[in-house]
Amino acid sequence: MARPPCCDKEGVKKGPWTPEEDLVLVSYIQDHGPGNWRAVPTRTGLMRCSKSCRLRWTNYLRPGIRRGNFTEQEEKLIVHLQALLGNRWAAIASYLPERTDNDVKNYWNTHLKRKLQAGSGDGDGDGAAKPPAHRPPPSNSKGQWERRLQTDINLARRALREALTPLGDLKPQPQPQPQPQRDGAGVGIVGGDSPAASSLSSQCSPPPAPAALGTYVLTADNVSRMLDGWAGLNWKRRGGAPGTPGGAETASTGSSSEVSYGGGTAVVAPAAGGPVFEYETKPPAAPFQLMMPLSAIESWLFDDDTHFHRPVQSASLLDAAPMDYYLL
DNA sequence: AACCTCCGCAACCGCTTATTT
């Protein structure tokens, strides 16, 4: 089938986003929620293609994103998941709350891969650099490969469990009650590679304050604060040139997220009144230590076979492995 | 201080998959 260009090549702006563009996009998403990206450029007047808008939102503007400073546990998790899943960054990122696939991918390419290569002569310290046993051949569609993985989930779980076992004295622990909220209005923005992953990631996060759970409100007040930040003129691109946000660092306080732009801060917070939408499956983060994700995964791993064969109806952690549906 | 090289990351590109008509 003929595929039209995703967007007009003429008149489409490229390159770094400006604060103004960010504001326009955030404001639009505040009103309409993420999705229908095709309509975003026309409705907002942004001279960007829909893809660019989506990417900007998912990788940068979306609340709940944490940037930089990967913890050791995150590193290990990425390494092991990469060994298990291959370069399926969206799937891997879905196990890391607050991390985008782009972030994970970049971190892998710039840090972890090199570290692994340095760590062992063959460039394969713990096997992560090898093509994973379950990695689909390029010609396979993702669906096909998912099914393969599903049929082989026992092996996969065992591999992951073994991979994670050396992580230390972490022990399986009871999981918080599952959160029914799963997709929200902003469905499938990030890491939607499998419902499993999304669900697990939500399970992995500390339970936020109920009012904040998956809720994102950008009030007019907040927008003005954001503008204040942008107007500061001292903003840098990761401490550098003006013109682009220095990184919309998000830090959650449990009931709100702060999106920092240089010197300014826009608070993305639940608020009474005003549009509200659930932005996606990854809830805002609590002060981040990545304790829950590992615990959840471990719990899932150690819980192991007891849940096979069981019809999965709830949003429990087991939903994280819809493969269970297919297990014999 | 100037230049060069390396590194990190945001964004783009092209392909695949999912959904709609």
Place this chain on the structure above:
DNA sequence: TAAATAAGCGGTTGCGGAGGT
């Protein structure tokens, strides 16, 4: 059922900062 379209994903690139000489 097929075509058209939208969305998602992963690989790659280019820019700007940091550090070294």
